[in-house]
Amino acid sequence: MTSENDLLERSLRHAVTDVDAPADFADRVLVGGRRRRFRRRAGMATAAAAVTVLVGGLAASTPAWLAGPDSTTPADSRMSEPTRGDLAKDAAFLDKVLDRWRTESLTRLDRVAYEGKDCWAFTTPAHVHWAGNTPAGPAALVLQPARTTPGTCRIEPGTPTLLGLVGTDGKDNATHVLDVVTTGEDYTSSEVFAFGPKAATLIATEASGAKVVSPRIEVGSDGRKARRVQPLEFHDGVAVHQMAAGTYVEREFVVSAEVPDAQGRTKKHPLWISKSTHDHYTPQPQLDWPKLRGDLGGSALDAPARRMLVWNALRQSGMTDPFGPTIEDENGANWMISAGLPDGRTVIMTERFGGSSAHLYAILVPGSKEAQEKLARGERVPHTVVYGGKHDPRSGYVAVRLPDGQGWVVASYGATLRYNLGGLWVTAQGDAALLPAAATHLEITKPGAVAVVVPLT
Amino acid sequence: MTSAEESFADFVRARSPVLLKTSYLLCAGDRAAAEDLLQDVLERMFCRWRRIAGPPEPYARKALANAAANRWRSRSRRVAEAPLDDVLGPSEPGHEDGIIARAELVRALAALPPRMRTVIVLRFFEDFTEEQTAQALGCGKGTVKSQTSRGLARLRDLISPDASDLLEERR
Numbered sequence: 001m002t003s004e005n006d007l008l009e010r011s012l013r014h015a016v017t018d019v020d021a022p023a024d025f026a027d028r029v030l031v032g033g034r035r036r037r038f039r040r041r042a043g044m045a046t047a048a049a050a051v052t053v054l055v056g057g058l059a060a061s062t063p064a065w066l067a068g069p070d071s072t073t074p075a076d077s078r079m080s081e082p083t084r085g086d087l088a089k090d091a092a093f094l095d096k097v098l099d100r101w102r103t104e105s106l107t108r109l110d111r112v113a114y115e116g117k118d119c120w121a122f123t124t125p126a127h128v129h130w131a132g133n134t135p136a137g138p139a140a141l142v143l144q145p146a147r148t149t150p151g152t153c154r155i156e157p158g159t160p161t162l163l164g165l166v167g168t169d170g171k172d173n174a175t176h177v178l179d180v181v182t183t184g185e186d187y188t189s190s191e192v193f194a195f196g197p198k199a200a201t202l203i204a205t206e207a208s209g210a211k212v213v214s215p216r217i218e219v220g221s222d223g224r225k226a227r228r229v230q231p232l233e234f235h236d237g238v239a240v241h242q243m244a245a246g247t248y249v250e251r252e253f254v255v256s257a258e259v260p261d262a263q264g265r266t267k268k269h270p271l272w273i274s275k276s277t278h279d280h281y282t283p284q285p286q287l288d289w290p291k292l293r294g295d296l297g298g299s300a301l302d303a304p305a306r307r308m309l310v311w312n313a314l315r316q317s318g319m320t321d322p323f324g325p326t327i328e329d330e331n332g333a334n335w336m337i338s339a340g341l342p343d344g345r346t347v348i349m350t351e352r353f354g355g356s357s358a359h360l361y362a363i364l365v366p367g368s369k370e371a372q373e374k375l376a377r378g379e380r381v382p383h384t385v386v387y388g389g390k391h392d393p394r395s396g397y398v399a400v401r402l403p404d405g406q407g408w409v410v411a412s413y414g415a416t417l418r419y420n421l422g423g424l425w426v427t428a429q430g431d432a433a434l435l436p437a438a439a440t441h442l443e444i445t446k447p448g449a450v451a452v453v454v455p456l457t
Numbered sequence: 458m459t460s461a462e463e464s465f466a467d468f469v470r471a472r473s474p475v476l477l478k479t480s481y482l483l484c485a486g487d488r489a490a491a492e493d494l495l496q497d498v499l500e501r502m503f504c505r506w507r508r509i510a511g512p513p514e515p516y517a518r519k520a521l522a523n524a525a526a527n528r529w530r531s532r533s534r535r536v537a538e539a540p541l542d543d544v545l546g547p548s549e550p551g552h553e554d555g556i557i558a559r560a561e562l563v564r565a566l567a568a569l570p571p572r573m574r575t576v577i578v579l580r581f582f583e584d585f586t587e588e589q590t591a592q593a594l595g596c597g598k599g600t601v602k603s604q605t606s607r608g609l610a611r612l613r614d615l616i617s618p619d620a621s622d623l624l625e626e627r628r
Contacts, residue, residue, distance in 0.1 A: 007557065008557075008581045008609075008612075009581050009582065009584075011557035011559075011562050012482060012562070012578070012581055012582040013582070014559060015481075015482065015486070015559040015562050015563055016478035016481055016482060019477055019478045019481045019488070019491075020474050020477070021473040021474045021477045021492075022492070025469070025473055025477075025492070025496070026466055026469040026470045026473065028496060029469050029473070029496055029499045029500055029503065030462065030465075030466055030469070030503070032496060032500040032503075033465070033499070033500040033502075033503025033504060034503075035500075036500050036501070036503065036504050272461055275463060291584050302586075302588070302589065303515060303589075304515060307512060332512070
């Protein structure tokens with residue numbers, strides 16, 4: 001890199017120093033995204049309806065499920081079952097639930113509609129599927145056949161069955177519609193809700209297929225990740241489960257439709273949980289390092305392939321979420337450092353989350369591109385994973401000692417680095433560096449700040 | 458809100474400030490256009506959030522670059538961009554501080570053709586390699602090379618002499 005290029009880079013970075021997203025930007029994106037998704041789903045519902053009608057027409061002896069224009073989807077069989085749960089006979093509570101449902105559910109549904117009001121109509125009266133006491137107060141699950149109303153909204157016709165959760169809203173401690181999901185479609189949420197204080201109360205229907213719940217990832221002293229699971233117990237078609245306080249804040253709890261295997265792993269994604277709460281997640285600790293510079297050599301693979309390599313290496317070593325079967329499920333930082341080692345191997349270092357903390361991992365792999373590509377594809381390639389321990393991102397730097405005298409990988413975004421070797425201070429190139437194993441101290445100087453010296457032990 | 462929405466919202470909250478900076482340069486300093494562009498990209502990502510393989514940020518950056526190219530194609534047939542004087546803040550210190558003044562740099566970027574500007578931003582702000590830039594824009598490496606070379610030459614012409622002679626082609 002030339003100093004001339006540096007000028008342009010620095011100038012581009014300087015030009016955006018005060019560019020920041022508005023406070024409501026995320027909300028705007030979510031509203032817009034829901035609108036787009038709604039239109040897309042509505043389109044899919046139309047296609048499904050067309051196929052259904054065609055099949056019905058060919059099988060001439062099979063009557064349509066229902067007469068009239070709303071006849072494209074069979075009613076949920078649970079609609080004809082009696083209300084279950086320990087509050088099933090509490091007429092006053094059931095009346096309150098249905099009243100809340102009638103007054104609030106349509107407004108709630110319109111929030112996800114595109115350019116319009118009254119985008120939904122209910123085709124038959126709602127049915128309380130379950131009503132019972134929970135640790136978060138009395139709650140009920142309401143089934144509601146519905147159809148969309150393309151006449152008033154820019155949406156295609158569809159006839160989903162809705163499942164709503166009605167319970168106590170922490171905002172005013174009164175009964176409200178807390179959440180609504182549509183049932184039976186691939187892209188919808190499962191019938192699993194988390195609600196109440198810290199969203200610590202779970203409700204899952206038998207139809208959801210939920211079997212176990214795991215509150216958090218546990219990271220061992222060797223960096224391996226594990227989960228403890230508790231079985232969900234169903235009574236009256238519903239499982240109610242209370243999680244330990246603080247689980248939501250750690251945001252690692254999952255519900256799975258699969259009992260983990262002998263290694264504690266599942267093969268499928270956890271179920272999607274509809275979370276009805278006003279509490280916010282505690283953000284994951286993360287080093288916001290968009291780019292590191294250094295003269296490190298390193299992996300011949302591009303960044304996406306390196307990420308696959310890292311994920312495969314960690315997974316093969318039991319250091320990924322055992323309930324996260326694909327790289328999509330992995331929760332990690334946006335930075336990686338790769339360096340060519342004196343013995344010809346390559347090291348790739350990065351940060352992963354688990355147990356509400358950030359953890360450092362360094363993966364040592366053969367230096368050949370061929371071997372690295374194999375590991376990126378998930379094939380078995382000899383490698384070593386060094387667990388760098390729990391890490392506090394507020395420190396602003398990382399340092400991990402590599403085995404076999406291969407030195408230290410250190411980095412501090414935007415800082416000038418020097419290291420002490422035999423009493424002499426040596427300047428490192430860039431803000432990420434591979435230091436000799438004999439280095440004793442690292443000096444970190446952030447722009448405009450006083451130098452900090454860290455012992456390398 | 459579903460857990461998928463939660464994770465998407467977390468991603469947007471955490472990374473949109475950084476992504477907006479890229480968008481700002483791709484839109485040549487038009488802040489409102491930069492927000493619109495990024496919002497459009499993120500809304501599309503929201504719809505396919507569960508299907509995005511791998512970390513979402515590189516995906517977002519590529520999508521942003523592509524959206525910028527498409528956007529400019531359609532915009533060029535419609536309205537002109539907002540006058541730069543409207544969108545730039547007060548003038549700032551420049552070369553004496555070892556940087557090109559923002560107003561001057563952004564004005565020069567705005568004068569580049571959209572695709573050329575995108576290449577320059579990806580190469581010199583995002584630090585993409587020629588190959589990564591070619592992949593992101595769906596063009597050949599040769600195109601990236603020539604666009605980079607021509608883009609830097611144009612910037613030299615557009616930026617005042619004491620800074621322009623510092624701009625050289627990246628090897």
